[in-house]
Amino acid sequence: MLFRNNPYGFPFVSKPDWYIFHAVCIDFLWICNALIVFALISLISTKASFKSFISKFYVAFHSVVLLFTLLDNEVQRFLGSHLTLGLTNTYKDVSSIAMFYDYVANDLSVPYLQFFVLVLILPLTYFVFKLFMRKRTYANANAPVTKTIIAMAIFYVASYLFINFIWTGNGRMKKLRPFVSNVYNELFNASQNASLSDEDAEKYGKAYQALWQKIEGDSLWEFVKASPESKIPFYRIPTEQLRQNETLKAKRAEQPNFIFVFMESHRGLNTGYMNPQIQPSPTPFLDSLAAHSRTWTRMHASSVPTTGGVLSTLIGIPHHSRLAQATELTHVTLPSFASIMTDSGYVTHYFSAADPAWDNLGVWMSKWYNGVHYDRNREDDSTFFDHAAIYVNDTLAKTGKPFLATFATRSNHYPFNFAAGMSDEDKQKPLTERINITMRYADRQLARFIRTFEDKDWYKNTYLIVIADHGFPLGENGVSTMNGGAYSNATWIPFLIHGKGIDAFSDTTTAAQIDVAPTILELAGIAAPNIFMGHNLLRGYGEGLSLGTYTGYADIGYKGKRLIAKYPITGEIQGLFDEGDTHQKNNLAENKSDEAIKLENLNLLDTLIKISDYSLEHGL
Template sequence: MKNFIQKIAKFLEPSKNLVLISLAFWVTHILLRVMLLFRSNPYGFPFVSKPDWFIFHAVCIDFMWICNALVVFMVLGGIATKIASSKCVDSRSATPAIQKVAKVTTIAYTVFHSVILLFTLLDNEVMRFLGGHLSFGLMDTYKDTSSIAMFYDYVANDLSVPYLQFVVLVLMLPLTYGLYKLLYKHYRTPDGLRMKKSVIAMVIFYIASYLFVYFIWTGNARMAKLRPVVSLVYNDLFVTKKVAGLTEKELATYRTSYQNLWQRVEGDNLWKFSDAKEGHGLPLYRVPTAELQNSEKLAAQREMKPNFILVLMESHRGLNTGYMNPQIQPSPTPFLDSLAANSHVWMRMHTSGVPTTGGVLSTHLGIPHHSRLAQATDLAHVTLPSFVSVLTENGYSTHYMSAADPAWDNLGVWMAKWYTAEHYNREREDDSTFMDHAAEFVRDTLSKVGKPFLATLMTRSNHYPFNFAAGMTEEEKARPLQERINVTMNYADRQLARFIRAIQNEEWYKNTYVIIMADHGFPLGENGVSTMNGGGFSNISWIPFFIHGKGLDVTRDTTTAAQIDIAPTVLELAGYAVPNIFMGHNLLRDTETILNADSTSVKKERAGLSLGAYSGYSALGLDNYRVVSKTASNDEVYLFNDSDMRQEHDLAKKEAERTAKMHATLDTLIKISDYSLEHGL
């Protein structure tokens, strides 16, 4: 062991300065992380509601990338030293050459870290201001000079500490230099024993950090929020840029294909796609005709000024919802079943994105989740309207209430764009206390503001690993996941019942549409999949969805539908037809009446379309079939009949021609969707 330590010390001696520089910059990065996570954003709200859930990961992530950079520079310096030594004729001439290489390496390493530190500060401020990381896409969005003036105004009006950014900018490099000098003085010992021990401690801490971040306490949303600048640059240069953008010719072809398909599914001519300037050339941009805007139906809905309560049930699977899967007995969702029995129910509803960020954003935007990017963080700077922003602009009081921390996965940034206010309290994370507060707020405050309102509720208790429900016994927690989810879904169902019963006798409730749905499902071994990143099968995509309220038929609708349909459907109920970029369809649109041979009239069944992107996979439901595919790949393609909700019979080989055609359509729609999300309005 002693010889091993001596060998390490001998190897590190020429790189001693690099090690000390690394430690000094690491301490400065820790200080920047503290200033980011424990401060409010410029608008006076906490940047994250649980900084203690982030800071240890941030410290470990920064330590790992700094150590990785240290190793790279040490290797490069070693190679340069070897080359310099080989060109010298004797050891005396080699010494100055080696010293020169060491000096150049030290200067380059210091400059590298100084630049990264400056961009880290800028990235932190961009996160506080816009909610997204500094990226090439963001810089392209805000490349004009007016952005500089905007940034100065934001700094001056920062509700945390005005102008603190400039103070940090001036002091952080001198502070780092001071830390380096202190470390250099501390480690200046003849035997180098302190350095030996510290390096061993660094190796141990690196291993511990890796295990902590990637195995012990993981979290993709947190990791996306804490990505260091070096990772952002690498991602922009070598990952994101690998996917070629659409050429003008491709865009024109895809636009025509998409718009023709949309009109075919819509079934009428009440919307027109527009290439007008305000549409910015987006293939999704469509405008209502005068006939639609002036329709008596929309006017009557606007006059009614209905309220909306949208409840997003965490991880509620169609496979475990009683009214959707009668085979499961007893039903885990008796209240949901009873409410659905008096509502307009869509039996073939699919999520348009996973995880929660995907489902929630798809529901609001009417566009599937991005197929490659972490949309909530990577595209936070893009202007994307939602159905909520339309309601807010038209006088609605809109409130987003979540039992889970919306700052965790950056959803809070998006909700702040659209809603009048957000509600989250760390002490109300259980669905029981959350629903109690929501009922009280809606009943005693929101219903009395003198405006129609939208209250969106996001539950939490039915979340993987399905042991969050209050009062679960040890026996219940020990059950397999496939059984445990029934316990947590039942618990969430009971809390939903308490919420509805607390408000259903209020006078305003008669003028309220209650919309119940899930954000997504969860794979529990079906189709050979047991992780969220394992495919787009019905175990993750098939979800409950129904609307209960005045004037709606009580029916079980088998129209193929998806979360992208929510936005246009809610606006129809509110009586608004506005230009939009929704890919979905109004699920309550009028259908054509046709005559049978015996002269009896029936309404033609609505055409439907479902579309979603699911962590590397995508899926399309159309013309009574559903294709599931690994995104932009022919390696994995499955085809199912739309009525095969368990997706037990793959028809891809039997229906090869249909599979190829639907797969091509899916590829087109996903490319159009991604393009539209990246460009916004």
């Protein structure tokens, strides 16, 4: 699987050499665990017939698992998700079997290879087993077994240390997760995290719809069922009044282009125009751009890390609070602002400096964009932006159609030593200093990138949008890990829009990444049915609402307060802050006078996340 292309002609992973050692170690660990279980069972009885039965059962067990592992690998190649009971339920219709055959026939890797491997994998495995058995010496049976057990024990410990401590990787571990682990998790863990019943979903959905209308402040959208079977409560359609809106018509006629940039790990705390206290500013170009743009100074990431932030921004819904959305929900139909623009005639391309296969983002982007670009030789922001600028100028700008070009940078990534030409002295500095160096480097590359367009005619009809995928905790609030909560060090991020008709303005409306999707479609003049949970930030009124889910935490910004709580809700509050307290110095969680606000926001947070999770699981 790792060394093949996906069915669409692109490498399944761009760096198989970064995966293969983990794959070997992970498989070795679970196979050893299974071996120990079967060995202990065989000790129950001294009868040779019982031991023979256990041995045969062990062989049958691995034969079945081997076949399902192949199917799991192929499902990953096609859908980007593991073979699970939930996925099987989704594609339980008999017609899906015919579809799978069509996919295999049109596989741009090696068509029909799956069928040959499926037929041959067990006899070939048996042949290899017999080959090894022939070469084994039985003259001194005890010695070889002892040496084998010692070697296995050593490699077991080494494998465990390697994947858990020496070279970890959350996305990689999920992609390589064994089939047996998927089944175990669904059978024994999924029941502990039961989703909403349809009745509760309808109740929560109506509460959400009322809140959305209240915050949006108008009745230009109607909530309806996408289909008779649809369960998602977010689906809304524009009214005739909105579709005929003269302002939107004018924007559609202009057919503006969009340059949309995700800046890796850009913290509001280290962005000059958001935090003037930090001198000299690590982001001089972004600061100068902000002076001529509309900025939102209370923008928060709706999830972390990159996978959560990027997906939340594109689909307008916070990341799932429990599931690994990028890998476990790829079978669910979740449109994004990019897919809506693609369907509306835009040419859409996604460029990533980091391998999108690393955390399974490539699967999602291939659903939404006309093209996905990545090259392991262009992972530095400098070479990445150089290539991207050429492609935009020489290809996208000459299609005769409006385009959306989305870029995800990499150089400002933990441990903040990826900037090209960074000296050994700078690499030895504390993280709190290194991030300023790499943010300044990324800022320079962004400046070079934008300046290649400034004199182009097409750029005069282009919106430039810059946002961060997330921030990064560096000890503020006593937190220095990405799973340490939802403090502003990890969630407070820059967001600006620059272009024709956008007045320079510093907006203090409470906002989150889920608001970006409806805002971009407004700029494009597109009023299309959607499932966005967020709000159009260009509406110009209201205090707004922000929402986010993180590892074990969730937060909400509403009515001038930001609440951070353990999630699922236990009543444990990590923090309650005034929205203006962007550095979050004054925690109001223990303030009795704010008890009513805390309780209201806690209940609202629980309602919104429950309905959000439910909608992500069901989709359209």
